[in-house]
Amino acid sequence: MNANSRNAHSRSDVHDSTNLFAAWLDADGPGKAPPGPLSDAELTDACEAARQIHDLDGGLRSYASAVASQRTRSWEDIMPTNPAFAAPTRTPAFLPASPPSPAPRNRNRFARSWQLAINAALAAILILGLGVGLWREFGPTSPTGPDGQNGLAASGTPTADTVSSSFPYPNGDECTVTPLTQDEARAFFEAVNVATPPPTVRYEHALVPSAEDSAAIMSTFRMWQACTLSMWPMAYSLPLITPWYMARHSTWFMDGYVDDPEDAKDKRPVSDRTIEYLTKISTADETQRATITAAYSDLFPTPTSSGTPMDGPPTATYVPIPNGATPIASPTTSPTRGRSAFPSIFARDITIIGPDRASALVYSVDERSGEIMPITPRVAEFVKVDGHWLLDDFYEPNRG
Amino acid sequence: MPDELSDLDIVLRSRTNPDAFGLLFARYWPAIFTYCLRRLQEPDAADDAASSVFVKAFAARERFQSFRSPSGHNVRSWLFSIAHNVVVDAWRSNRQTLSVDRPGSTIAATLADRGTPPEDEALDAEEARVVAAVLTHLPERQRSLVELRLSGLSTTEVAEILGLSVSATKSLQFRAYRALRDVLRANPALLTREIPS
Numbered sequence: 001m002n003a004n005s006r007n008a009h010s011r012s013d014v015h016d017s018t019n020l021f022a023a024w025l026d027a028d029g030p031g032k033a034p035p036g037p038l039s040d041a042e043l044t045d046a047c048e049a050a051r052q053i054h055d056l057d058g059g060l061r062s063y064a065s066a067v068a069s070q071r072t073r074s075w076e077d078i079m080p081t082n083p084a085f086a087a088p089t090r091t092p093a094f095l096p097a098s099p100p101s102p103a104p105r106n107r108n109r110f111a112r113s114w115q116l117a118i119n120a121a122l123a124a125i126l127i128l129g130l131g132v133g134l135w136r137e138f139g140p141t142s143p144t145g146p147d148g149q150n151g152l153a154a155s156g157t158p159t160a161d162t163v164s165s166s167f168p169y170p171n172g173d174e175c176t177v178t179p180l181t182q183d184e185a186r187a188f189f190e191a192v193n194v195a196t197p198p199p200t201v202r203y204e205h206a207l208v209p210s211a212e213d214s215a216a217i218m219s220t221f222r223m224w225q226a227c228t229l230s231m232w233p234m235a236y237s238l239p240l241i242t243p244w245y246m247a248r249h250s251t252w253f254m255d256g257y258v259d260d261p262e263d264a265k266d267k268r269p270v271s272d273r274t275i276e277y278l279t280k281i282s283t284a285d286e287t288q289r290a291t292i293t294a295a296y297s298d299l300f301p302t303p304t305s306s307g308t309p310m311d312g313p314p315t316a317t318y319v320p321i322p323n324g325a326t327p328i329a330s331p332t333t334s335p336t337r338g339r340s341a342f343p344s345i346f347a348r349d350i351t352i353i354g355p356d357r358a359s360a361l362v363y364s365v366d367e368r369s370g371e372i373m374p375i376t377p378r379v380a381e382f383v384k385v386d387g388h389w390l391l392d393d394f395y396e397p398n399r400g
Numbered sequence: 401m402p403d404e405l406s407d408l409d410i411v412l413r414s415r416t417n418p419d420a421f422g423l424l425f426a427r428y429w430p431a432i433f434t435y436c437l438r439r440l441q442e443p444d445a446a447d448d449a450a451s452s453v454f455v456k457a458f459a460a461r462e463r464f465q466s467f468r469s470p471s472g473h474n475v476r477s478w479l480f481s482i483a484h485n486v487v488v489d490a491w492r493s494n495r496q497t498l499s500v501d502r503p504g505s506t507i508a509a510t511l512a513d514r515g516t517p518p519e520d521e522a523l524d525a526e527e528a529r530v531v532a533a534v535l536t537h538l539p540e541r542q543r544s545l546v547e548l549r550l551s552g553l554s555t556t557e558v559a560e561i562l563g564l565s566v567s568a569t570k571s572l573q574f575r576a577y578r579a580l581r582d583v584l585r586a587n588p589a590l591l592t593r594e595i596p597s
Contacts, residue, residue: 021574022570025573042578045577045581046577046578046580049577049578050577050580052580053531054550057438060437060438060532064438064446065434067437068429068430074426078454249463
């Protein structure tokens with residue numbers, strides 16, 4: 001046996017041992033006899049150490065159980081301690097105090113969200129996350145549009161428009177953004193792919209924005225909603241967001257729950273093939289998306305059977321829309337998305353929170369009942385880049 | 401029935417009915433609390449960390465994408481991923497206040513504060529101290545792996561949480577437990593009983 005074959009044999013032994021040990025450990029090994037030949041000293045050692053440490057750890061588990069039983073934590077204990085879940089947030093102070101309305105039946109907008117992962121056309125939608133809205137009602141020529149709301153946005157107080165229980169569906173023509181070209185889209189994704197988001201600089205106290213900034217922010221947000229409608233290629237909405245919005249909310253780049261920047265780095269870079277796919281899908285029209293996604297099916301892990309959507313509509317409670325709120329409706333049906341509804345959104349309380357950085361509270365509104373969903377509001381953050389306000393982040397108020 | 405809901409069902413349902421998240425909390429609080437306690441050693445710190453895990457999970461529930469998990473829709477891995485980050489952060493920020501010289505002594509002290517501990521509680525405390533002491537001898541990643549294994553997670557789940565391939569996790573795991581053996585042999589004073597040779 002020459003040196004090479006001995007080395008290969010040795011590597012094979014180690015490989016077998018690691019596999020044997022993993023299988024043994026996964027099968028509740030510490031309670032069983034070690035696997036493999038007893039002559040494999042390293043494997044035996046590992047098994048014995050596992051037995052010892054798992055046995056000793058029983059003491060900690062017992063102790064933890066005793067401590068936990070004394071504390072008797074419940075979800076209700078935790079929720080009120082977090083400002084995001086406390087009553088003032090869940091039911092904003094400006095909302096009239098009235099009992100929640102019963103949830104409309106057949107509201108299952110989120111129930112099939114798992115299906116988005118494997119639906120070709122939905123990949124682009126997932127990347128942009130949450131945005132769907134209506135521009136028509138708030139377009140530049142609309143009486144409730146940005147031009148008519150400068151004062152509203154500046155003061156942070158909605159005007160006293162009458163709120164209807166139903167809203168017209170958006171019209172794609174109301175997205176008037178010049179879309180990115182393929183080269184520009186690729187540059188956008190590559191910008192996300194090379195680094196973590198830059199640090200956010202904030203003022204110690206929020207400032208009242210100018211009427212001009214408020215109008216521009218509101219305009220950006222509503223245009224973004226209009227341009228994220230399912231029929232629009234992503235290239236139309238990319239000019240309205242920063243690359244770091246993509247980094248925070250895209251499935252492909254998302255830091256997700258990773259709070260540690262060091263860990264977040266592990267999520268990127270994504271592969272060249274992923275960038276290629278995103279570039280193509282972002283500039284493809286609706287008829288091309290399925291074909292493109294099928295060609296890149298290897299990028300999509302196959303869901304397991306446990307992904308069966310839940311049956312029946314989820315339950316929810318709703319509170320009335322506040323007086324003077326200016327809701328933006330959304331389509332109740334979308335052949336592409338396969339959803340029956342999606343929250344509509346309006347914004348208020350726009351503030352300047354840092355150099356060229358602003359935030360606004362945004363609320364989801366049920367387009368059927370016109371009532372606010374109590375899980376909102378969320379915070380939308382914007383940054384001013386080259387004189388234009390772009391959406392930079394979107395999160396629940398308790399974050400950070 | 402709530403008990404019949406899968407973890408994924410609960411997460412999906414909680415997106416429209418936030419109260420549903422309480423089911424996930426009830427299901428995983430003991431395991432997450434124990435995991436946090438194993439690392440942080442202090443019940444109050446573990447309580448805070450475990451609470452933070454569920455608050456973060458609740459906030460991120462709409463971003464939970466089941467297909468990100470190679471094994472499908474592993475909510476448990478997701479929760480432990482959050483817990484892993486939380487305890488690492490807590491450890492980094494509080495390491496100067498933790499019992500470095502005698503890991504696990506906080507647990508023993510806590511038991512002592514509750515009065516004269518029964519014999520079995522004293523043994524629990526001593527065993528917990530030994531585990532904590534042994535694990536401090538491992539490199540960070542190996543320690544994290546063993547802590548996750550002690551929490552009952554599988555090789556695949558640990559791989560997901562640590563962001564490693566399954567094969568890399570198997571190798572790391574094998575090395576970690578062999579290193580544990582060395583630590584146990586080299587530090588007999590840590591042990592409350594002899595390890596069979």
